[in-house]
Amino acid sequence: MTDQLASPGRLRELFSPASIALVGASDTSGWALNVYNSLRTGGFAGRFTPVHPRHPTAFGLATRSSLRALEEPADLAFVLAPTQAVEEVVYDAAAAGTRNLIILAAGFGEQGEEGRELERRLVDTAAAHGITLLGPNGLGFINATAHVAPYALTLSPPLIAGPVGVVLQSGALASAVLGFARGHSIGLSLLISMGNEGMVTTADVIDYLIDDEATRVIALFLEEIRQPARFAAQARRALAAGKPIVALKVGRSPAGQRVALAHTGAVAGDDAVVDAALRQLGVIRVRSLEELLVTAGLLGFAPPLTGRRMGVVTASGGACDVIADRAHEEGIEIPEFAPETVAALKAVLPPFTSPRNPLDVTGYGLAHLAGAARPITASLGAVSRDPNVDFVLNLGVVVPPVPPPDAAALEARLDEQVAIIAVSPVPVVPATTMCADLTEYSRGLLLPRRLHLLAGLDLGLTAIGHALRWQEKRQILPAKSGEYPAQPGEDRPRWLQEQPSGVWPETAGRRLLELTGVPMVPAVLAESEVEAVAAATRLGYPVALKACAAGLAHKSDVGAVALGLSSPADVRRAYARIRRMAAEGVLVSPMRRGGHELLAGVTVDATFGPVLAVGLGGIWVEALRDVAMRVLPIDSSDAHEMLGELRAAPLLRGGRGEATVDLDRLAEVLLRLSQAVALVGPSLQALEVNPLWCRGDQVEGLDVLVVTALEDG
């Protein structure tokens, strides 16, 4: 029911009303004034009706006493009523036939259990009457395409329509976001302040924006990802549709150390999981609001950038230096020009300039006024035709803040640049040196010419790096789907179904891994000293003894492990010490020497579910957090990629004096480990092989920890 009320069709209705009522409209309310002004700034041309139970007029208009008092129902009502009065307005809307509401009031789900109950009732009431509800605790939306801006903060004109859809989980950021977008002529299709997402959720809006023709790129400010499985499906759909999603996901700082039985949870930080998940999904993660908008602007306006070889045209050696530094950091190449380009440049460049990439035509080349032969313009043509470059970064579009004395000449120069860009065989990306707002005059020069300027070299090259990686991801990302964990089938072994919750005895963990083919070190469960010595003799000294019992975690810490036992006497002594902790018996295993010890485990993220993590033991995971992660499920290529990502990867490949590891074999074991998750099902809390010992093509788990929760917990 609620789903249908938040469907793309219903959202289209919500976001494009022909008539709007403002409930709580009075001249003394700052909120009401803001909404009224925003509608005017946005250019709303439909019918607007102020509603107030007591004030007879607002903004010089006659009010109605309630929604019921309107002659025709408003398509949308923006509700400023206080928390306790909101539900009554919903009934009014239902009676009047108004199908869409924005609720500003706070004091709902964000305020404890009482507020949550209030919000549930509000949403249920709305749903029962077929009403779509945005908020509560939201500031509204701005549909720049349709000129409808019911928004409760001050908007500064003009509102520029364009390809970027913006979804904010914090509506108060809208003023800053709109100001920056305006300053850089980044046109928006729609901006929505989500509020508490009582009915309409971020995911609903993303679905709408993926289908929305006015939106070419989706920019998100996320405090949390509330429906991760749906988000993942949407990310895949957006990638397939060629509509990039750019996200600023906050909460990067650790929110306190998690206490975890398994080690994987401690080394796989929450934010690192977000990083891994977004990267897997082809969602571009940015680190600042400016980066969010500049990246979205580039993706919304520029043609697709499909190669990393960049030609550069500037009139400043300093800018060339800055570009070279940032390009290097982003992995963007600045190739040498082809001989024919060098020849063409020599013909148009002033003396004392070198026809090299990155190109500096010098101040003389910029100041020279001879029409199309002007060096900064003519060299753009030559560079854009160079066979070695995939795109051109062009600093030749220079627009002053106010009309210069030779404004006509300036416009002619811009037209020349536009003509060259139009016939360029590769994308041309115009940029400025530093991030500075466009003025009304400069916007007026650029917008009609469809020139979008990247906001400074630093943000600009960051955005170009994102765009390149996104295109590459589009090429290589296999069409993965499916949710995890799959509900385990009824045909899984009975002993697995009957395994009690909590920390499993190691024998049960070993049986689980045997089912998916993760190789484990040989182990014999001894229930007496004699059996232990016999097992040790059979397996070969030195051996390790470990207590085996349900509920037994942190075995080393509690003295339930004895390593490096090299004689029957050692084994007997260790057995005597350990047996009291060993409800199920004592595991005897041969010691493994040399090679590498890894940590491979699955932790269950509150948002994304099971996440596989792998890293080298010791300092690598502990101090350096050198851990590769993937939200499950993964395939074989993911497993290979994970190993390649580790900073410690050279160690596995065998540096000087290091043992090499068969990475194909190791990747296969990781994949099998990940497949064990489905066998356990949603009760899984942690599954960890630590250490996972590797030497050459020998890969063996030396210990396994499985922790489950009550199935309904």
Next chain:
Amino acid sequence: MTDQLASPGRLRELFSPASIALVGASDTSGWALNVYNSLRTGGFAGRFTPVHPRHPTAFGLATRSSLRALEEPADLAFVLAPTQAVEEVVYDAAAAGTRNLIILAAGFGEQGEEGRELERRLVDTAAAHGITLLGPNGLGFINATAHVAPYALTLSPPLIAGPVGVVLQSGALASAVLGFARGHSIGLSLLISMGNEGMVTTADVIDYLIDDEATRVIALFLEEIRQPARFAAQARRALAAGKPIVALKVGRSPAGQRVALAHTGAVAGDDAVVDAALRQLGVIRVRSLEELLVTAGLLGFAPPLTGRRMGVVTASGGACDVIADRAHEEGIEIPEFAPETVAALKAVLPPFTSPRNPLDVTGYGLAHLAGAARPITASLGAVSRDPNVDFVLNLGVVVPPVPPPDAAALEARLDEQVAIIAVSPVPVVPATTMCADLTEYSRGLLLPRRLHLLAGLDLGLTAIGHALRWQEKRQILPAKSGEYPAQPGEDRPRWLQEQPSGVWPETAGRRLLELTGVPMVPAVLAESEVEAVAAATRLGYPVALKACAAGLAHKSDVGAVALGLSSPADVRRAYARIRRMAAEGVLVSPMRRGGHELLAGVTVDATFGPVLAVGLGGIWVEALRDVAMRVLPIDSSDAHEMLGELRAAPLLRGGRGEATVDLDRLAEVLLRLSQAVALVGPSLQALEVNPLWCRGDQVEGLDVLVVTALEDG
């Protein structure tokens, strides 16, 4: 002679002329028009005389045919004459009594040997006549304090005077820099385009700015540091004077792999040396032009930030999230408010808000209009008095781009904020959410109130991080001085003085290290098989054999090393193989096992001279470039710091299963190693102990490589 012409006194004269002549002034020259317009934009009130040999007028003014034709000599001449005609203008200036010249023309030192010769002659001519010369290939300067802006690019008004002195080694960046400074009301004292630095150098200008009262912070765009020893002395002087230097040093991308005999040179990249050197000197290194100006602006306008505990006042939960993330990355704390602050906040905050740090007064708290009781203002007072905070980040200063309907109320609110800031016990730093230009209206509100807004949270918190680290550096930086290498004294051993250049035999390297007390593994130089076996027996098996000869580098690669020999037969075989490469004999040493192997070496940077580098061997230095570096000389605390900086430091401290290392002992050895540099003198090219073996308090060099150049080479 040249030094005196670039002294602070002479530069004061250069930068503050009362009369200016423009040589090459004509209505058809873009350059001339730019200089003329810049002087007008800057508000030059002195006498201006256009000079041209043929055009009788320029800009509606009568020209003079040459500098000699002026009635009174101009204090400064801006020379637009073409390259070959510049020298003649210098003679004119000398004859006319003009003591200061700016030379625009290119085609000098930046254009090969011929250009360098031309430049030398030009500078010599000027110097011979007591003329101070800025450039050639420079665009001039902008003295905003004195309203003198002889600059050859377009300036957009207004030019805002203030505390930031800017030195650009690429003058073409000035337009972007001035635009950004204007957009964020970052007032400049002086901006100089250095050009080729034929006479006046960057160092000369830094000296001037350190003494300049109008300048509180120095911002540098550096392509290269040409006088490193002088730069280091200036950095120390500036730090002592409390005048921060902020630098964007470009050239971060590696300019191709260096071929080096010693390993240290390969792992200690050029840019990493710059990083280390600037950090040592207390110079703030930034990574973008925007960061350069925002950091300089903060340091120029805000009171000193002396503690890391930040109180935060905002009207947006999203802004709080962004702040928390960035603060965490910068190591800035956001402590809990004291109980009295919580109580005070509860009294002024609207319902549904939590009195927590970072504080979000919510949109309601921003929109509420009740004067000084307005929550965003009242809470600033409460937070600024909190005993737990060292400074306050304040997002409550909100200025619209154009006058709002209630402009008077807005100004009253700003005045309330100013009053609270004035009595705040801790610094209050106002900031905006995103980087956006101020308009003329908003600048007009802020400037008279001395409110400087940080340009967005991302750049703003980066700048605050820099400011905090700079203050900390000021507190702890010992007053170090001295240049390196000190000229070695005449009393150094004769054998050292007589050592031929190139790769030293290892025995000579060992003797050098013995002099400064770097412990080396025992070694016996054997000149026969019998001697080798005797030495091995005495030292104890297993042993290593190495060929010893001048000119022998890469010993392992050429098979001149045999390791792990465990019997006399092994030693004899190895000796027979190695002896042909061993002009001086074969070194026999015991093998060392366990512990850690480090690389410790001195490489000689082209700019900064000898640099000590240390790192753990293997993957740490090879793949991860985990190397700590210091420009020499260092003291004991530096050596300790270096070890602490290594990412691999936990390994040395002894992780699980790792051998611990006596870090005091190791630091002492590093210090002694660095002292060996002075004994060799300026001919040193590389000095490397690799491996430097450590276990517990045992620290021993297992091999040493010394490379010297011809003393005059």
